[in-house]
Amino acid sequence: MRNELLIGVRFTAATMLVLGGLYHAVFWALGAVAFPFEAEGSLVRRPDGTLVGSLLLAQPFHADEYFHPRPSAVRHDAAASGGSQLAWSNPQLRAEVTARAIALRAREGPGWRAVPSDLVTASGSGLDPHISPEAARLQVPRVSGARGVEPSRVGRLVEAHIEPPFLGIFGGPRVNVLELNLALDQAFGPPRQDTAFGLRAGVRSSQPGA
Amino acid sequence: MLTVSLVLVFVIAVIVGTSIPLGRHIARVFEGRSTLLDPVLVPLERGVLRLAGVDAGRQHDWRAYARALLLSNLVMWLAGWAIVTLQHHLPLNPDGIGNMEPTLAFNTISSFATNTNLQHYAGETALSYFSQIFVVTFLQFVTAGTGIAASVALMRAVAGARSAVGNFYVDLARATVRILLPLALALATVLLWQGSPATLDGAATVVTLEGHTQIIARGPVAAMVAIKQLGTNGGGFFGANSTHPFENPTPLTTLLEIWAILAIPMAMVWTFGVLVKRRRLAVMVFAVMLALFVPLLALGLAAEAGRSPEPAGMSVGPVDAAMEGKEVRVGTALTALWSVSTTATSNGSVAGMHDSLTPLGGLAAMAGMWLNTIFGGVGVGFINMFVFIVVAVFVAGMMIGRTPELLGRKVEAREMKLASLALLWHPLAILVGTAAACYVWSATTGSGSALGWLRNPGPHGFSEMLYEFTSAAANNGSGFEGLGDNTPFWNISTALVMLGSRYVPIIVPLALAGSLSAKPAAPETAGTLAIDSATFGVTLWAVVVILGLLMFMPVAVLGPVAEHLAGG
Numbered sequence: 043m044r045n046e047l048l049i050g051v052r053f054t055a056a057t058m059l060v061l062g063g064l065y066h067a068v069f070w071a072l073g074a075v076a077f078p079f080e081a082e083g084s085l086v087r088r089p090d091g092t093l094v095g096s097l098l099l100a101q102p103f104h105a106d107e108y109f110h111p112r113p114s115a116v117r118h119d120a121a122a123s124g125g126s127q128l129a130w131s132n133p134q135l136r137a138e139v140t141a142r143a144i145a146l147r148a149r150e151g152p153g154w155r156a157v158p159s160d161l162v163t164a165s166g167s168g169l170d171p172h173i174s175p176e177a178a179r180l181q182v183p184r185v186s187g188a189r190g191v192e193p194s195r196v197g198r199l200v201e202a203h204i205e206p207p208f209l210g211i212f213g214g215p216r217v218n219v220l221e222l223n224l225a226l227d228q229a230f231g232p233p234r235q236d237t238a239f240g241l242r243a244g245v246r247s248s249q250p251g252a
Numbered sequence: 253m254l255t256v257s258l259v260l261v262f263v264i265a266v267i268v269g270t271s272i273p274l275g276r277h278i279a280r281v282f283e284g285r286s287t288l289l290d291p292v293l294v295p296l297e298r299g300v301l302r303l304a305g306v307d308a309g310r311q312h313d314w315r316a317y318a319r320a321l322l323l324s325n326l327v328m329w330l331a332g333w334a335i336v337t338l339q340h341h342l343p344l345n346p347d348g349i350g351n352m353e354p355t356l357a358f359n360t361i362s363s364f365a366t367n368t369n370l371q372h373y374a375g376e377t378a379l380s381y382f383s384q385i386f387v388v389t390f391l392q393f394v395t396a397g398t399g400i401a402a403s404v405a406l407m408r409a410v411a412g413a414r415s416a417v418g419n420f421y422v423d424l425a426r427a428t429v430r431i432l433l434p435l436a437l438a439l440a441t442v443l444l445w446q447g448s449p450a451t452l453d454g455a456a457t458v459v460t461l462e463g464h465t466q467i468i469a470r471g472p473v474a475a476m477v478a479i480k481q482l483g484t485n486g487g488g489f490f491g492a493n494s495t496h497p498f499e500n501p502t503p504l505t506t507l508l509e510i511w512a513i514l515a516i517p518m519a520m521v522w523t524f525g526v527l528v529k530r531r532r533l534a535v536m537v538f539a540v541m542l543a544l545f546v547p548l549l550a551l552g553l554a555a556e557a558g559r560s561p562e563p564a565g566m567s568v569g570p571v572d573a574a575m576e577g578k579e580v581r582v583g584t585a586l587t588a589l590w591s592v593s594t595t596a597t598s599n600g601s602v603a604g605m606h607d608s609l610t611p612l613g614g615l616a617a618m619a620g621m622w623l624n625t626i627f628g629g630v631g632v633g634f635i636n637m638f639v640f641i642v643v644a645v646f647v648a649g650m651m652i653g654r655t656p657e658l659l660g661r662k663v664e665a666r667e668m669k670l671a672s673l674a675l676l677w678h679p680l681a682i683l684v685g686t687a688a689a690c691y692v693w694s695a696t697t698g699s700g701s702a703l704g705w706l707r708n709p710g711p712h713g714f715s716e717m718l719y720e721f722t723s724a725a726a727n728n729g730s731g732f733e734g735l736g737d738n739t740p741f742w743n744i745s746t747a748l749v750m751l752g753s754r755y756v757p758i759i760v761p762l763a764l765a766g767s768l769s770a771k772p773a774a775p776e777t778a779g780t781l782a783i784d785s786a787t788f789g790v791t792l793w794a795v796v797v798i799l800g801l802l803m804f805m806p807v808a809v810l811g812p813v814a815e816h817l818a819g820g
Contacts, residue, residue: 213503
C-alpha cells in the first residue's frame, strides 16, 4: 500500500511537470516566436505606442462619432467577463430589451424598421467585439452626422469591414466595432474632444489627453 | 432553417467520419501496436513511467486496477487542493490573486478531479497562472486519461480478459501522452494562430478610443482551452468560458472546438469495436447513440435558431431576444449545436449562456445530461452505455424466455444488482439534491429570496437548481450560471455529488465486467441473442429512453416544460 501511494505521488509529480509545465512552455515559446501579436491578446497601439484595446474584445463606446458595440451585462469589463443570465421567460429580460430598443430608436432616429437582435441583447461574454452588418448600417446616419461627413463615405467604410461567414455558411456576417472605429478615425480624423468626450455624450473621460 | 439543418448534418457527418480513424488509432495505442508518432511520444511516455517508478510489465485484475485509479486520483486531488489554497504564495501570479477559500477549493478541486469542471468561481479573478497550469490543465489531461483508461480496462474485460485487465498507470500514460497530448498540441496551435492568447504576462491596461481605462485579463489560454475541449472537461479559463473571444476567437475555432467536444467520445465506440473484435456491435452502439443525439439536436436547434421574432410593442418594430447570451461570431445555429453536444457528452463548455437559452433549448441540454450516455465523457459515457446494454440484454432475455447472455456469459442476479446500482445512482443524486435545495430554499424565511440563489423567477428558478445538480451528477460542468452557487451549501453538496457520480459509475461497471469475465464463455449458437442486430439496437434505444428519461419526467414538467407552456 505504501509503495502504491508512492507511485501515485511520483506519477502525479511527473505528469504535472510534463502535461502542465512542459505543455504550456511549448505554447509560451511558440507564442513568443511565431505569434507574438495573438499571444499577447491581439492588442493594438496608437502611433505613440500606448495601448488602445484588444481587437478581440469589445470596449465601451458612447460618443455619437463612433459605432457602438452590443450591450454588455458586465459593462465591457474585460477583467470580469459574463452574460446577463436572464431567462427567456424573465420579465426583466423583456423590459431590458424593450428599453434598449426604445433608446436605440431615440439615438439613431427614424428610417429603419427592424431592430437587430444583437444590438438590444447582452452578449454571452459581455465582450462580443462584433455586431451584425444591419446593426452597423443602422448607425451610419448618426455617425456620419456627428462627424459631418457624407453618409455614403461612412457606409462604404462599413461595407468594407463586413467579415463574411466562415466558408460562406458558419457564424454569420459581422463587423468588428473597434476595427471600424479605428478606421473611422484614420479616414476622418479623431472626433473633437469637446463633443466626443464632453457632456453631450454623457461620458466622463478618465484621460482626456489620450 | 432547412439550410441550417443541412449544414449541421454535414458538420456531424464530418465529425463522425473523423472519429472512425481516431478510434482505430486509440485501439492501436492500447494494443501496443506501432503508430506514426511513436518516435517522439514513446520516449516521453517511458520517461513519465520511469519517473513514477511504474513497473510497466505488471498486469492487474479489476480490483487492483480500480485501487490504483482511486489512489492516484486521491493524490492528485490533494496536490490540487494544496496549490489553489496556497496560490497567493506561489509564483506565476502577476495579478496578485489571493488564496482560494476552503469550501470553494473543495468544490473546485473535486470538480476538476472528477472531470466535471463545474466552476463556482471566475478564472480571471480567482486562479493564478500557476493554478491554471499545474492544477487545471494538469487535471484536465489526467482525468480525461483516467476515463479513457477505465473504459479500455472495461473493454478488455468484456473482450474476455480473464483476470488481468491491464496496468492503470501504463494506460493512463498512454491515454494522456500518446492520445490527448498530440491532439491538444495541434488544436492549441490553431487556437493560438486564430487569436487565443498564450502569455504569462499579467492583465493589460489600455486606454480606449474614448479615453476609458480597460483592464484586459489574459494568460496561457490557448493551451488550456485545447485540452478543456478534447478531454470533455469544459472548465474555462475565463468566467464566460468559450463565449469569451479569447477562448473562442473565430467561427473556425467554434467548429474545431465542437469537433473536439465530440471526437474522442465518439471514437471510443470504434475503439471498443476493435478491442472486442466486434465491429458490428460497435456500429449498432454508435447508431443507438446517434439516434439519441439527433432528436435532442433537432429540439435544441428548433428552439434556438428557428424562433420567430416577437413583437415587443412600443412601436419599435419586431424585437428578437434570440441573441441574449450569445455571440455574433458563433450565431444561433452553432450555439445550439454546441449546447447539445457539450451536454450529451460530459464536456460542459459553453459558447452561449445556457441560462438564457429558450425553455426547450435548456430542456434539450438537460436531457442530454440525464441520459449521460450519448458518446459521453471521454470513455465514461461508453461505460454508462455498457450498463444499459447489460440491462437491455436482461430485458430482451426475459422477453424471449432465455437466460440472458452477454457475449456468451450469463447475466445473473449479481450482475443485475451491480447494473441497477450504477443506473440508479444518477437519478438519485440529481433528484435528492434538487429536492434538498428546494427544501432549503422554501424553508428559508422570505421564500428563499434572502439566499440570493436564483437569478430568475418561476419555473426557470427551479430549473437553475435542477440544472446544477444534473450537471454535477453527469460530471458535465455547464450551468445555468444565474445560480448564486458560491455558497457553502452549493459548494459542498455539488462536490459530494460530483465525487459520487464519478467513481460509482466507474468502479461498479468495472466490478460488473470483472464478474462477467470470470464466468466461462458459452459458445454462440443459433439460439443466442444477437446483440449486434438492429432489433436489439431498437430494444437498447427504448431501454435507454425509458429508464434514462422517464424518471426525470416530473422535474422536466415542473421546470422547462412549465416555463415553455407559460409562454416563455
